[in-house]
Amino acid sequence: MNLQNEITDSTLLLRNVNVTRYVTPLREGGSLPAIVEADDQFLYVLKFRGAGQGTKALIAELVGGEIARRLGFRIPEIVFANLDSAFGKIEGDEEIQDLLKASTGLNLGLHYLSGAITFDPLATPIDPLLASKIVWLDALLLNVDRTARNTNLLWWHKELWLIDHGASLYFHHSWNDWENPKRLFPNVKDHVMLPKASMIDAVNEEMSSVLTPSLIETIVGTIPDEWLNDPFFESPALTRKAYVQFLQTRIANSIFFVNEANHARKSLI
Known part of the structure; x- marks a missing residue:
């Protein structure tokens, strides 16, 4: 990949x-x-x-x-x-x-990926590099919904596809502690790919370098204003700015969630 x-x-x-x-x-x-x-x-x-x-x-x-x-x-x-x-x-x-x-x-x-099947980690082995990249992504996004019970991974045309990120960024339901660069993500211990993710340290720099501050602004900039009427902020512009700030800060401090994921993995193996 x-x-x-x-x-x-x-x-x-x-x-x-x-x-x-x-x-x-x-x-x-x-x-x-x-x-x-x-x-x-x-x-x-x-x-x-x-x-x-x-x-x-x-x-x-x-x-x-x-x-x-x-x-x-x-x-x-x-x-x-x-x-x-x-x-x-x-x-x-x-x-x-x-x-x-x-x-x-x-x-x-x-x-809609017609004919796709739910990915089974036992039936289809995934290499440690890809597993580590998926764990890194979900730790960044605080994605609580990639577990063995519900992988949100599909196998389609002999390739692995990631779906359903709607449970990510869960802090925005309350905006509690959202500015904390060391925010914990204890759910990483339940990640379906964590046992195989032995290269999280190795992928950290590469993944972080791709997600530049300007790219994060571009992606967040696609959110329609009408979806950003959050009562926690005074305007859609301020809500958008908060998403940008959260993601840019978390990427800049990725070592914290990388260490957390590595610690959780050591407790499993």
Whole structure:
């Protein structure tokens, strides 16, 4: 896996699509995502702004996914997906109807990997280098949702794909201690790849160097203003600035979460 650091311009353009057909709910997801068809004729896994965690989950999905992509991981294309109010009027299931009505407007879609299978770490061995890079990424993002119970990894066309980063950046649900550069991430002990991640120290410098301050600003800059109406801050601009500050500070102090991950791994082996 080669790190992708070719993004040097000041903009990162995500496509906009319009949802044309609600296909089926994915009921295994806590936020009730769904497979939908868009006006470009592709299928997407749609994450709804009207779900339980609201736009916070969409922000985490967008930022976490695009950071992972710049680090060279396989990530389904992320698009902005517009949902018309008409969908909530024709759906028969009352729960889904309420979700659709609450999600009118701009949502987030991920290209649907048709035929992909859930990654089984026992059936498909992963080398220590890749395992270490995945652990590093999730420690940076505070991603609590890459465990043996739910890997959020797919095997598609003989390649490993990372999905579902909506549980990342969980500090933004309360903004508690968000400015602390030494913020702990105890959940790293449950990471599905941690037992094999023997090269976290070796990948730290390479991974950190790709995520330059300007690239973080570019990625965070893609968050729509309408998703940034957080009561903790006075304006969307200040909320956006906080995300940038958190990520830039955590990357600059990556040695703290690297040491934490290494310590957790030693307790396992």
